[in-house]
Amino acid sequence: MKVAADGKKKFTLLTTAPAAASGIPTVTELNAGKDISCAVLDSDANWTNTASDRFNEKAACQKGNSQALGASNYDTALTFLREYLEAGGADVTGEDSGYEAVRVKGTTSWIYLRESDKDSTEPWAVGDIIDLGGEVVSDAPMRVNNDGNLKRRIEFLPQNMIVEEAVLAGA
Template structure:
């Protein structure tokens, strides 16, 4: 069965390295920041990009066929800001957690995305397919491309390590 993508992506931001980043546990994912409603959908970029290529044919080969080398990934998120109602000039400590986790240049976070038929509000569960998981190094937040709308900042990042199409586990095997 096909499923619409809108409202189905769940995004976890972990500020503490999972025991095994390539096999995050359900508890680690659920304890992370649920960033699904804090990220602007229209310019969210997270996932694999084209791998590096190289050509090293042998002398006897008559074509320059390319081979794939190192994998590459991308991360970029425009984060909605949340401010306290009682003190509008101050960030809301419980609602502005995604921006707080990503706002300092040089911060390392672990980000995981589930994009399945499950709604984004559903908790992580055993065997959930994680579309992409990555260790991300953040850059300084930037003003958004367009003025107006909600207060927000664009946070670029560099993928350091990545794990496409893994599963959430209940415990680390072994």
């Protein structure tokens, strides 16, 4: 069965590293993290692996080039929809808390994406696949076209990423 992508991306932000040496978070860690799915603009969310570094490495006896794969590369940037309180000021404990957690250049966080048949509002479960996630460092927020809502785009520098890994059980 094919599934429409609409409302199926779940982004979760952790402010502390997962306990497992593998970097794969547990279901408890993910569900305790900040669900930033409703705070991120879907139309320009870049959270994907890109072409790996490549280099020519052929044996002397080969005709034509032979390439080998090098380091993995990623395109990681999110635009945050800013949220403010009725009384004024940013909603730092609510919908704006994800942006507040990464808005300072050089901040380390751990962000994970699940993209599946589940709605983004559904909690993480053991065995869910983390499409891409891991340790990232935020660059300075960029002011983008503020037609509509106020927004800030942040590019992230990937540090230790995991691709297509299952969420672990445990507390």
